Amino acid sequence: MPRLLAALLTCTASAxxxxxxxxxxxxxxxxxxxxxxxxxVTFPDPPADRASGAPSPSAG
Structure with missing residues (x-):
């Protein structure tokens, strides 16, 4: 009985x-x-849209 009581108290204390x-x-x-x-990392804001009359850089 004392061993059972010690085991029960040990389990309770550990819990x-x-x-x-x-x-x-x-x-x-x-x-x-x-x-x-x-x-x-931060990236710069994209440039503002160009006017519709200006040629685009990709137009060749």
Missing amino acids: VLASGAAFGIVAALEATPEPQNVPL
């Missing part, structure tokens, strides 16, 4: 410890601010 650690990790992750979404 409580694991769930406490999981809740602690989730709380720590929610407490940290989310980083800004800044792109690593």
Whole structure:
């Protein structure tokens, strides 16, 4: 009986410890601010459309 009681207490303590650690990790992750979404690469804006009377560069 004492071995069974020790095993039961060990399992209960490990389950409580694991769930406490999981809740602690989730709380720590929610407490940290989310980083800004800044792109690593930016591309220049395309040039504005030309007037319809100007020839296109591809016309030859």
